[in-house]
Amino acid sequence: MRILISLLDGLLIGFVYGLSAMGLSLIWGVMKVINLSHGAVMALGMFFSYAAISRFHPGLALPAVAVFGMLLGLLIYGVAVHRVISAPHLSSLLATFAVNMIIIGVGTAVFSTSPRNIDYSAGTMVLGDIRLPGTRLLAAGASILVTAVLYYFLYRTRSGKAIRAVANNRMAAGLMGISPTRSLALSFSIGTGLAALAGGLVATMFPFTILSGSTYEVKSFVICVLGGLGNPLGALLGGLILGGIEGVVPTFMPVSWVPVLEFGLFILVLVLRPGGLLGEK
Amino acid sequence: MKRWYQAGFWLPVAIMLAWGAAVWAGGEDAAREKAFTLIMFVGLASSLNILLGYTGYVSFGHIVFFGLGGYMGFYLMAVCAWSLPLAALAGGVVSALIAGLLGLAVLRLRGAYFALATIGVNEAARSFVSNFEPFGGSTGMSLNFSVYQQYGGAGKALWLTFALMVAVTASAVLVSAMIKNSRFGLGLLAIREDEDAAMVMGVRTPRAKTIAYMASAFFPGVIGTLYFFKNGNVEPGDAFQLHMSIELLVMVMLGGQGTVLGPLLGAVTYQGMRGYMLTSPLFKDLHLAVAGAVLLLIVLFVPAGLVGWLRGYFPKLRRALE
Numbered sequence: 001m002r003i004l005i006s007l008l009d010g011l012l013i014g015f016v017y018g019l020s021a022m023g024l025s026l027i028w029g030v031m032k033v034i035n036l037s038h039g040a041v042m043a044l045g046m047f048f049s050y051a052a053i054s055r056f057h058p059g060l061a062l063p064a065v066a067v068f069g070m071l072l073g074l075l076i077y078g079v080a081v082h083r084v085i086s087a088p089h090l091s092s093l094l095a096t097f098a099v100n101m102i103i104i105g106v107g108t109a110v111f112s113t114s115p116r117n118i119d120y121s122a123g124t125m126v127l128g129d130i131r132l133p134g135t136r137l138l139a140a141g142a143s144i145l146v147t148a149v150l151y152y153f154l155y156r157t158r159s160g161k162a163i164r165a166v167a168n169n170r171m172a173a174g175l176m177g178i179s180p181t182r183s184l185a186l187s188f189s190i191g192t193g194l195a196a197l198a199g200g201l202v203a204t205m206f207p208f209t210i211l212s213g214s215t216y217e218v219k220s221f222v223i224c225v226l227g228g229l230g231n232p233l234g235a236l237l238g239g240l241i242l243g244g245i246e247g248v249v250p251t252f253m254p255v256s257w258v259p260v261l262e263f264g265l266f267i268l269v270l271v272l273r274p275g276g277l278l279g280e281k
Numbered sequence: 282m283k284r285w286y287q288a289g290f291w292l293p294v295a296i297m298l299a300w301g302a303a304v305w306a307g308g309e310d311a312a313r314e315k316a317f318t319l320i321m322f323v324g325l326a327s328s329l330n331i332l333l334g335y336t337g338y339v340s341f342g343h344i345v346f347f348g349l350g351g352y353m354g355f356y357l358m359a360v361c362a363w364s365l366p367l368a369a370l371a372g373g374v375v376s377a378l379i380a381g382l383l384g385l386a387v388l389r390l391r392g393a394y395f396a397l398a399t400i401g402v403n404e405a406a407r408s409f410v411s412n413f414e415p416f417g418g419s420t421g422m423s424l425n426f427s428v429y430q431q432y433g434g435a436g437k438a439l440w441l442t443f444a445l446m447v448a449v450t451a452s453a454v455l456v457s458a459m460i461k462n463s464r465f466g467l468g469l470l471a472i473r474e475d476e477d478a479a480m481v482m483g484v485r486t487p488r489a490k491t492i493a494y495m496a497s498a499f500f501p502g503v504i505g506t507l508y509f510f511k512n513g514n515v516e517p518g519d520a521f522q523l524h525m526s527i528e529l530l531v532m533v534m535l536g537g538q539g540t541v542l543g544p545l546l547g548a549v550t551y552q553g554m555r556g557y558m559l560t561s562p563l564f565k566d567l568h569l570a571v572a573g574a575v576l577l578l579i580v581l582f583v584p585a586g587l588v589g590w591l592r593g594y595f596p597k598l599r600r601a602l603e
Contacts, residue, residue, distance in 0.1 A: 089396065
């Protein structure tokens with residue numbers, strides 16, 4: 001019974017991990033860039049939701065966090081990513097890492113590194129013996145909703161289809177009259193929007209500092225690899241796997257072994273099935 | 282290919298030895314401490330460059346070899362009472378062997394997948410060592426002060442560590458130059474340009490990549506042992522800093538990847554800049570942001586780094602700048 005509760009708890013957090021990884025995965029899938037500023041954007045999302053939730057209803061604050069993340073993404077894309085989009089991997093890795101350093105550097109100076117906590121409770125849901133905090137249910141629900149919206153956007157709208165075409169073949173899409181730059185900028189901005197939103201949701205559950213983003217960023221890498229880089233639905237699955245591990249493992253092993261398992265699994269999957277658990281071998 | 286009797290081959294090694302000798306002759310503790318850090322980063326950046334600059338494989342977690350080698354050497358000194366030079370050598374050899382084994386798996390990955398895998402290896406090593414009791418778990422290990430007696434006191438031990446660090450870094454730079462000017466190095470450069478074409482042309486890519494990976498892991502292992510011996514303690518947080526790994530990449534990029542002199546210039550420039558900003562009241566809080574902005578400007582506008590830029594503007598210098 002205790003294991004079941006831990007598992008459920010882990011899976012609810014797993015949805016949020018999945019949401020964050022989806023942003024990373026989308027950016028990789030469309031433009032073959034690993035966004036190393038992901039964690040920093042998540043951290044900014046945490047601070048934005050900290051400021052917003054204390055003033056507005058979460059139903060208004062969280063969409064605002066996402067919009068903030070998307071605008072930030074457009075800025076990052078224009079300043080740092082656009083010039084190196086066709087350069088070797090090292091350039092885009094370092095360019096996005098430079099953005100990460102700038103955000104963390106300014107953030108440390110402005111917010112300091114003392115931990116903060118959002119004082120918001122959405123009640124507790126009781127099902128027999130199981131008690132689940134409302135914030136986790138809310139976060140999981142928001143993640144599922146956003147995933148559904150993202151899928152609708154990618155498969156049913158014109159801009160979404162353009163993004164998928166650019167991901168498939170940038171040059172051919174360009175020849176068909178799709179503007180690759182617009183699609184690339186849009187997908188980068190959606191990716192950072194997801195990161196900021198995931199950060200905002202995490203902030204409702206756990207205390208955070210400006211440096212917290214990097215932990216979740218590394219988790220997102222693990223999740224992306226589990227689910228297959230560039231596969232958003234796989235990212236959600238990977239998030240659930242990671243959340244499940246984090247929920248269940250501490251019930252029979254010291255908590256400090258969890259990262260050993262996570263990264264061991266990460267390397268194993270990367271070496272044996274680089275396409276991810278869902279992908280082709 | 283540049284021959285061993287040309288200036289460009291010896292210049293970086295000569296700079297390192299002259300620098301070390303000058304500090305040694307000066308005999309001041311403060312100057313030694315400053316030079317120690319700089320020279321350490323030159324050694325680390327040069328060894329990263331063997332993999333990154335020559336084969337084009339971006340290792341984001343290269344510091345894992347600094348940590349693992351350092352832990353191994355430190356364990357031998359603290360628990361088995363080995364002497365420093367032997368322990369440092371053993372640290373390097375263990376690092377190289379681990380790299381050889383890891384390489385079998387991760388070197389099959391290319392581009393960003395390899396970069397991600399190296400981050401994973403570093404995090405896995407850190408979390409494993411934090412739980413590994415023989416290495417002291419999350420609190421790490423520290424040296425008994427009496428260890429310094431066999432070197433004639435703590436002061437002399439520090440000078441010995443410095444001399445070894447200079448020697449190791451000079452060898453790292455020398456090996457880097459030798460690899461670049463060898464047939465083997467030419468094979469690595471071919472892998473960087475186009476791995477499939479290199480394979481077709483007869484470069485045994487898996488073997489060449491593995492050797493390059495091992496060579497670039499050996500020196501961080503030795504340097505790690507020296508560094509933690511100087512500190513007197515070692516703990517997982519210090520040994521596997523992902524951040525330091527990325528700073529090494531910045532140094533290599535800043536100086537010019539794929540050149541022998543580049544990592545040397547890059548490490549000195551970056552560390553100098555960081556030292557200045559950390560102490561200046563204006564930039565104290567913003568040093569990370571300024572470093573990020575500098576990195577961004579380099580990546581966007583001077584991708585060839587300092588050495589590449591100099592070579593482009595002054596063709597006459599090409600003989601001297603390798």
